[in-house]
Amino acid sequence: MIQTLSKERAQSLFYVGGILLLFLFLALGFQTALDLSSQKSLYDSSVDHELSANVILGKTLWDKNNCSGCHTLLGEGSYFGSELDTVFSRYQGHREAIKDSIRFIDTYGIRERRVMPRFKFTESELDAIVDFLRYASEINIKHWPTPIKG
Amino acid sequence: MSLKYKSQTVAKPYFIAALLLFAVQIAFGLISGLQYVRGDFLFPNLPFDVSHMVHTNSLIMLLFLTFMGSAYYMVSEETETELVAPWLAWIIFWLFLATALATLAGYVALPYAKLAELTKNDLFPTMGRKYLEQPTIAKLSFIVLMIISVLQLFITAWRGRKTGINTIMLIGLASTTVVFALAFYNPNNLVLSKFYRWWVVHLWIRCTWELMAAAMLAFLLIRITGVHRNIIEKWLYLISAAVLVSGLIGVGQHYYWIGAPDYWYWWGSVFSALEPVPMFMMTVFAFNMLNLRNYEHPNKAALLWTIGSTVVTFLGAGIGGFIHTLAPINYYTHGTQITVAHSHMLFYGTYIMLSLAMISYAVPTLYGHKAKNERAQVVEMWSFWLMTVAMTFITLFLATTGVLQVYLQRYTDNPQPFMVVQERIALFYWMRELAGLALAIGFVIYLASFFVTANQHKKHKPHH
The missing domain is CATH 1.10.760.10 (Cytochrome c-like domain)
Known part of the structure; x- marks a missing residue:
């Protein structure tokens, strides 16, 4: 599988995957920040x-x-x-x-x-x-x- | 001469200082290890919190030094040009080292609260969180120096050949700096404070440092095996993609029991379960490239550290982490010696071993040789085995204390209090201390290997 993959493909995989997951990570993080600043979920x-x-x-x-x-x-x-x-x-x-x-x-x-x-x-x-x-x-x-x- | 660009020599002080700080780390590790079983050892002059803080902080500082030193060494060679303003790297080095040593000296010499007052922590309180204990002003110094260093490296990389290794290394170094800036956010809300602390510590260990580790691994494998850059960099991009896909949301593995919302059980468990994937890929990558090698590089010791690092990374950081990362298991293991066991193998396997691989490869070239002489390499390989086996035993003994602690304190029908359990498992802390001594001896042998001269009786052709 890896033999048939080109370096350019791997490179785009890195950028696309990295950016997508970074956005997902930030979205989840800020959702949690919101949840934590509302009382019920915290205490x-x-x-x-x-x-x-x-x-x-x-x-x-x-x-x-x-x-x-x-x-x-x-x-x-x-x-x-x-x-x-x-x-x-x-x-x-x-x-x-x-x-x-x-x-x-x-x-x-x-x-x-x-x-x-x-x-x-x-x-x-x-x-x-x-x-x-x-x-x-x-x-x-x-x-x-x-x-x-x- | 084996050194391609003169300005690569700026890496030398970074590597030497890193080795010095590693000696400090081991020494203070032995002290805090002994304090686990002889609680009043050096008390009250050097209480546990101080010896342990010097142990962990010297680790972080030495890794920053190797990352920066490696970047200086790699980037000009990769870019095929001299570093822009090499004198700047020297200034950054001295200021960085001065900040590091002043911080460690401050820990040892002053009560922590005094240090906080002296450095005006009240104006901007960031001290007192694990791994991020440095005075605010020291953090600021580290970050500013790293920003300057990153800019200098980016400008250098911009002026010549663009390579994947440079790209990943510099993304790693830049994002490490960005993430470090989050250490300035220390909210009063305890949950949020812990929540964002992991955005620094976890993202370092599982994302930004790991990108640099992957780039360093790729750099070493190109030089040692001679495999074509296209193949090496394809692997590098794939590994880096896997690092980000698993590592970013893998932060959730720390959020199960600190008051964060329930959805982190799933996000944390699923994504942190993927964290061994990039580590497994590193191991497969290293062995594949070794099999495809085009020539026999004379630096066998550097090769051993490189390959060894990927194996220990996979076993210690990958498998060792997976064992306690799923929420139902972590319910029992969170906040126990299991974590300590895992982090020892993780920091040693991934970051220390790869740093030593880079130092082992680069330092002889900085002195104009392709590799150390054969006798020196044999000594160095002995140190590899002694240190690595010793760290394996440290991890196994700590894991034993962890399993016993989980059982005696939490799992059994008749749970015992923390301190009672600590006394019952003391035997394994003693064994860990002995293994720590072996590691210290191994490191002395490693340092000695730099001074072993070639056998005079055999007519030996120097590797020039």
Whole structure:
């Protein structure tokens, strides 16, 4: 089959195929962007559509401290520390417990275990992080993963 | 002299710096690998997120350096003319390397949040996303330098013979730069942020870099086998078409569980299942051209890297990716060590091996030889086998941790928490670390092969 095909034919196949698929890709991408900016497809109906200032601050802190350098959210990031998309449900929505787990990490100095660096967050920053983690836990990811064990 | 155009020598610093960064990547890979089992190793001076970030970022930087170096080397030879303004390539090189080293040094020397403040990340926040952790200003520097480099190469290519290899290589380099610019878009909406991050990372790995890999493969095969350009470039266009047809919408393989709409199950599964096709074509292409070869090229080591790269690409990136790309399977494997296993074989097989093939082919010519002397080539071929077998074991041990993690943490009736599982699978992390050491030794041997001299006792005709 390939013997009978000319180089020019292959060349047009590349350009035509590439451009067609590029348009299809962009169309799908923008359709998704539209879908995601409408409330229903993104969150469970119980959650407010607008992101609060605290959630946005939480996302900023998450990025700025390279949290995804160890943890995953929605299954993405690094696989060194525990998975955090389910942390809000694992802690049964107990905000203080989540804040404590950030505050008091590495207090005991146990050897050879994976340790989290100590961050100097203010009280309001800790609240923002918890709000952000709550927001992440409420994104509708179709009940992935099955067991809530991060 | 084997070098056809004097300005091709600008590729030399790019290749040397790429090898240096590969050494950095391996060293920091060993550190983060050890931290998986000795969690407080080097803590708190070098926490895992930093060592791992240096490991992945040095990879991306070294690949950009080889892509640009290869483009400089290939384009003037393909165009049959000297590069326009070769001094520009030197300036781009030093600025690129300075940005890369400053970025890596910043990671190691400063807490990440400090680095973000120091580089004014608040003005335009792009930091903190996997593979795209570079400070905004460093990203800007890389992109501007790449744009200048692409323009310089396009102008050069315009002035002489037009070839398919040039076309695909430059489309690949230009689109890599365009896609990189999307890294500046980091919306607050977590789903959208993840959605568009893949437009950079996935499109690099499965589209734009792969086009360059195909062009580099075609360039090497023409030189090594002497098969007619028409046949080689026909394959190149077919492979490139298959790359775009499968790879673009294949991005959907990352969209199953991040809150994107349901239709991505189908788009992602169907198109990413096609992603092994261009890789299989590369393998068939390489073996076919080898069979059709018109002469025996003296650079056996470069040939070994070239052919080996296509095989490992197909097995590691193609088959290895297909195993966990379908949505029902990915439901269990998403965000586990299965991904880690796959990405090691993918980056090594496709991009590192092909980079080493290009370096192995080009560097002797940059020093006025057609190939390394035979003893040096034997040493280099040993390094090929040691590194490739070591990476195969790294992948197999990581895949074992992945399967166990999926089972213990998600699949079984009695799932265990993440950290409990991590401790139970530690044995295989230790084995991975040993295989990593073997890889490091292999790379030292690779570097040493450049300094092996010909046997003085045998009267040896130098390949001039």
